[in-house]
Amino acid sequence: MTAQSRPRTSRIRFERVQEQPRWLMFVSPIILIGAALLVGALLLSLTGANPWFVYQRMAQAAFGDRYGWSDTTIKATPLILAGLGVSIAFRMRLWNIGAEGQLYIGAFCATGVALHLFSPETPAWLMLTAMAIAGFLGGAFWGFIPGVLKAKLNVNEIITTLMLNYVAIFWNNYFIYGPWSERGFGLTPQFPRNAWLPRFTDFGAAVPSFRGLTMHAGIFLALIVALILWVVWRRTKWGFEVSIIGDNPQAARYAGVNLARKIMIVMALSGGLAGLAGMAEVSGVVHRLQERFSPGYGFTAIIVAWLAKLNPLALIVVAYLFAGLLVGGDVIQPAGIAQLLQGVILFVVVGGEMMLRYRIRIERS
Amino acid sequence: MRKERLLLVLTMLLTFVMLFSACAAPAAAPAEGESSDSGDAAEAPAAESSIQIPETVDGKFNIAFVYVAPIGDGGWTYAHNQGREFLEAEMGDEVATAYLESVPEGADAERVIRNLARQGFDAVFTTSFGYMDATETVAEEFPDTYFVHVSGFKKNETNFSNLFGAMESMKYLAGMIAGARAAEDGSNRIGYVAPFPIPEVIRHANAAALGMRQTCPDCELDIRWIFTWFDPDLERQAAESMFDAGASVVITGSDTPGPVQVAGERGMYGIGYDSDTACEVDPGACLTVPYWHWGPFYVELAQSMMDGSFAGSDIYFDVDSGALGLLGFMEGQEPMAGVPESVIPQVQDLLAQMQAGDFTRFNIFTGPINDNQGNVIVPEGTVLTQSDLEGLSGIEGREDCTICMSWLAEGIVPDAQIPE
Numbered sequence: 001m002t003a004q005s006r007p008r009t010s011r012i013r014f015e016r017v018q019e020q021p022r023w024l025m026f027v028s029p030i031i032l033i034g035a036a037l038l039v040g041a042l043l044l045s046l047t048g049a050n051p052w053f054v055y056q057r058m059a060q061a062a063f064g065d066r067y068g069w070s071d072t073t074i075k076a077t078p079l080i081l082a083g084l085g086v087s088i089a090f091r092m093r094l095w096n097i098g099a100e101g102q103l104y105i106g107a108f109c110a111t112g113v114a115l116h117l118f119s120p121e122t123p124a125w126l127m128l129t130a131m132a133i134a135g136f137l138g139g140a141f142w143g144f145i146p147g148v149l150k151a152k153l154n155v156n157e158i159i160t161t162l163m164l165n166y167v168a169i170f171w172n173n174y175f176i177y178g179p180w181s182e183r184g185f186g187l188t189p190q191f192p193r194n195a196w197l198p199r200f201t202d203f204g205a206a207v208p209s210f211r212g213l214t215m216h217a218g219i220f221l222a223l224i225v226a227l228i229l230w231v232v233w234r235r236t237k238w239g240f241e242v243s244i245i246g247d248n249p250q251a252a253r254y255a256g257v258n259l260a261r262k263i264m265i266v267m268a269l270s271g272g273l274a275g276l277a278g279m280a281e282v283s284g285v286v287h288r289l290q291e292r293f294s295p296g297y298g299f300t301a302i303i304v305a306w307l308a309k310l311n312p313l314a315l316i317v318v319a320y321l322f323a324g325l326l327v328g329g330d331v332i333q334p335a336g337i338a339q340l341l342q343g344v345i346l347f348v349v350v351g352g353e354m355m356l357r358y359r360i361r362i363e364r365s
Numbered sequence: 366m367r368k369e370r371l372l373l374v375l376t377m378l379l380t381f382v383m384l385f386s387a388c389a390a391p392a393a394a395p396a397e398g399e400s401s402d403s404g405d406a407a408e409a410p411a412a413e414s415s416i417q418i419p420e421t422v423d424g425k426f427n428i429a430f431v432y433v434a435p436i437g438d439g440g441w442t443y444a445h446n447q448g449r450e451f452l453e454a455e456m457g458d459e460v461a462t463a464y465l466e467s468v469p470e471g472a473d474a475e476r477v478i479r480n481l482a483r484q485g486f487d488a489v490f491t492t493s494f495g496y497m498d499a500t501e502t503v504a505e506e507f508p509d510t511y512f513v514h515v516s517g518f519k520k521n522e523t524n525f526s527n528l529f530g531a532m533e534s535m536k537y538l539a540g541m542i543a544g545a546r547a548a549e550d551g552s553n554r555i556g557y558v559a560p561f562p563i564p565e566v567i568r569h570a571n572a573a574a575l576g577m578r579q580t581c582p583d584c585e586l587d588i589r590w591i592f593t594w595f596d597p598d599l600e601r602q603a604a605e606s607m608f609d610a611g612a613s614v615v616i617t618g619s620d621t622p623g624p625v626q627v628a629g630e631r632g633m634y635g636i637g638y639d640s641d642t643a644c645e646v647d648p649g650a651c652l653t654v655p656y657w658h659w660g661p662f663y664v665e666l667a668q669s670m671m672d673g674s675f676a677g678s679d680i681y682f683d684v685d686s687g688a689l690g691l692l693g694f695m696e697g698q699e700p701m702a703g704v705p706e707s708v709i710p711q712v713q714d715l716l717a718q719m720q721a722g723d724f725t726r727f728n729i730f731t732g733p734i735n736d737n738q739g740n741v742i743v744p745e746g747t748v749l750t751q752s753d754l755e756g757l758s759g760i761e762g763r764e765d766c767t768i769c770m771s772w773l774a775e776g777i778v779p780d781a782q783i784p785e
Binding site: 047048049053054057061067071074132142176177181183184185186187191212214241285290292293295330331332333334335336337 | 393415416417418419436464465466467468469471472473475476477479480483505561562563572584772783784785
């Protein structure tokens with residue numbers, strides 16, 4: 001090929017910035033969120049609104065009082081659990097983007113236990129434990145499938161996990177419109193009371209300030225899992241191995257790590273936590289299985305995990321911010337504006353994060 | 366390293382998808398401009414812009430509306446929003462209104478309704494069947510707030526009513542028009558876009574089939590279940606598939622005028638639903654629209670709340686209430702161009718009887734009526750009860766249905782079934 005026939009190409013390359021100063025790690029999220037809010041404000045002024053007023057009302061709705069915190073916590077719970085789930089896989093550089101499907105299957109299994117496997121008279125502790133186990137196992141199975149395919153056949157897990165999302169959603173839809181449906185709507189009958197995760201408001205008689213707070217025990221589950229993972233990554237051999245494999249699979253293999261086995265376990269654990277998120281959502285909030293009960297928690301969880309740099313404790317903070325964005329968006333009408341604003345903020349944060357982590361170089365040949 | 370980049374690209378893609386799915390929604394929103402809450406809401410700082418944040422206004426009776434679709438859907442929600450504007454126009458001195466649109470049914474709805482009550486709204490109107498349980502729950506928590514749920518069957522003794530009307534009467538007339546049209550076109554086949562296999566929808570489709578048989582005894586009514594109230598794509602596809610199957614008129618039971626638009630593209634006819642503007646997408650292809658006129662009832666309910674006479678009740682109105690309309694046949698309207706001349710006096714005559722209260726939903730569902738398999742469902746001389754029409758069973762304070770609305774009337778294609 002001559003130089004003439006070949007147009008002068010320039011390649012855009014993304015190069016990882018290796019030496020990121022430590023202070024930037026902490027400051028960058030703040031800068032990014034500030035920039036995102038600025039861009040959002042610009043957009044809001046274009047529609048003729050007063051951005052300051054809109055932001056104030058959003059913050060008020062999400063964090064302004066204990067009811068706001070309760071609502072935000074409800075949204076943060078599945079984000080934390082599913083976010084922790086995907087972060088386990090991400091640690092090992094396994095790109096599980098199937099949290100949404102794993103969440104649906106977890107919810108499906110928990111629903112099966114609550115409505116069909118156990119009698120409504122089952123004591124609450126037994127019912128809830130069984131639902132949590134079923135939810136975890138369901139999600140774990142949904143993560144295990146791509147795990148096996150990856151470990152044994154080296155099938156790209158990005159594709160399989162992504163595709164299994166759709167399978168899971170259609171699987172659910174079949175049951176909620178078919179055998180498990182209530183009156184033909186896309187939902188099952190309501191769970192018996194024993195299958196509801198305790199909510200703060202349920203203790204309103206004893207603690208008056210809990211009255212009307214619908215946040216549920218799932219948040220404690222999420223926080224405990226986050227703490228456990230924090231310890232696992234810092235203190236355990238297993239956690240260390242997973243991180244090492246992520247950084248350098250060759251080295252790990254030489255060190256005698258059974259890679260295939262690790263992949264399957266990590267994918268199953270990753271899916272299991274997303275499944276637990278699904279169980280917590282149907283048992284704590286929706287109280288039934290329903291079409292589109294998740295507004296994309298499994299996908300948002302990926303972004304949450306990524307922005308938290310896979311740190312379990314940072315993940316809690318990021319999840320709360322995103323949950324606040326969802327709850328705050330509810331008050332803005334027309335609804336499209338709120339979604340647009342959420343999208344813009346997300347876009348700026350993720351895009352900016354990439355700019356900070358990667359240097360763009362244009363190479364001319 | 367390469368994979369990491371792939372993931373980054375995927376993350377970006379995901380963000381894009383979210384961004385664009387967000388863009389898709391406001392496409393329906395521009396109708397907002399015409400409905401700006403000038404006047405009374407002007408105290409609210411955001412009122413000058415197109416963005417609205419629901420807030421109570423001091424010194425007024427504050428009513429919030431929760432909508433399932435955008436107010437620009439051109440159908441169900443649009444009609445409810447017109448009702449809200451009617452209420453503002455009639456009682457703006459004493460009443461302030463706000464709304465939340467596109468609120469998903471389910472857990473989010475409960476949160477939204479609860480927050481409105483907590484925010485201090487004096488009344489909350491929820492306008493989709495799927496809000497029923499959520500409304501019931503919150504009504505119990507806030508005994509000092511009034512709740513009205515549209516299209517359900519639950520209530521309590523004090524602060525929670527349900528509101529609906531005999532749209533089946535108008536669907537019956539629409540069926541007569543569609544039948545006459547199909548007979549004239551020689552297709553002998555019409556179609557019905559059916560959202561959910563629930564008594565309300567079945568009742569409407571049955572009424573349309575019975576009306577159709579009045580003007581075209583050989584006609585058959587095809588039916589497609591789409592399992593959603595609002596999905597412009599699915600609604601269009603259902604209409605297309607029935608035109609493909611030989612229908613010359615499609616009646617829609619879902620929210621948007623999409624099926625009427627499809628009719629126009631095919632050179633066929635459509636019958637819209639919900640809003641008196643549903644024909645505007647293609648007047649030439651539109652035969653009529655059975656529509657809701659919620660305003661008067663909103664006013665009546667608001668008055669009863671303000672003077673304290675409100676009590677939880679089942680409100681079910683018929684044509685003589687004035688809250689139901691049939692486009693082209695109400696006072697001051699002309700029938701659309703596609704309506705066959707022969708059927709016009711027939712429809713006008715029956716509509717006059719309905720308006721006088723001489724012909725009601727119970728007259729439509731009086732035996733003998735067979736199902737689409739030829740089995741006798743309603744024997745000669747038997748009249749369905751209100752519980753039969755609503756398919757109620759096991760509802761506290763209501764009698765159980767005996768001939769429950771879970772059958773398809775004669776005239777609907779024999780192989781059609783109610784999905785399990």
